[in-house]
Amino acid sequence: MVIDAAASVFARHGLARTSLQSIADATGYSKAGLIHHFASKQAIFDATVDECRGELGRIIDRVLPVAQGDERDRYAIELLVDLALTRPGLVTLIVSGSTPLGADNGTPVFAAITDPLFRAFGVTPESSSPTRYIEVVGALAALSVLALNAHQLDEVTAWRADIVRTSLAALGHCA
Template structure:
């Protein structure tokens, strides 16, 4: 697993966050049952024993990965809640989502899983808080989502889905700095806002 910069040794917290993000990606792709600690260890560049010494067990690793994803998503919700409702709040949510998706691909994959909560597997039960925060940052209460127009709900789902898929696609083609404006504009357009993304 690479550190934050060439020649800079990552801190223990950075190592843990990286391992948990890798775990989140495996959970999103394979489900919890088929997420193997050895596979996480191989991708992270550590031994299975090293991973287990940090987290204790597969279940604790999974819990920590999901908890990190919830915390990261709720941090964006808090950021969006600090903006004026309407386009400014949408812009704050899109900016937070884009920056995290480009920095944490495992989180991005887990967000896609949260958007499909009806998939009916062992992941769905744990991702309710992620889905709630995702919708909440766009002013939709998950408990009464039907009170928001279908058009708005479709626009939000389309914007988040497109942004996340693009963030994963651009990883091999462009730097985060190069990809960011394209993701923001795509999300902005999907939400039905005219013109360029604010501040672009």
């Protein structure tokens, strides 16, 4: 709970502009309670990054053996949607770190996390066309925003299939 809530705060405000108080407010802990579990804001950020790496690593390890194409895209989106519906803060932070607008969130720390994610969708620095990059960013953004809304409206189960379908549509796939 603390890590996911902290991830959401870091995604919104970036590392530099996030205060211990804002993390405490998001988690329901006091600042003293947070410091009891984590030595500093940096320690919370480091734990959050480690958790992002771990969760995303498990997904990528499952996706990469599948041949690149529609099947891999669907599998990756389904796993990411499931993560977003259970850990929305982590996915929000991962997605925010994948864009230049999220540069204050700890990039280049997040480049080490998001680069493998983009590779899972066939996007590499050597990719010549921006179209696929745009599609992947669009799919991740849709997935993240829709998962947050599903949580807020208590529609996590009901919206899952539609979030998957919408994210796949952003990648150019028909349902």
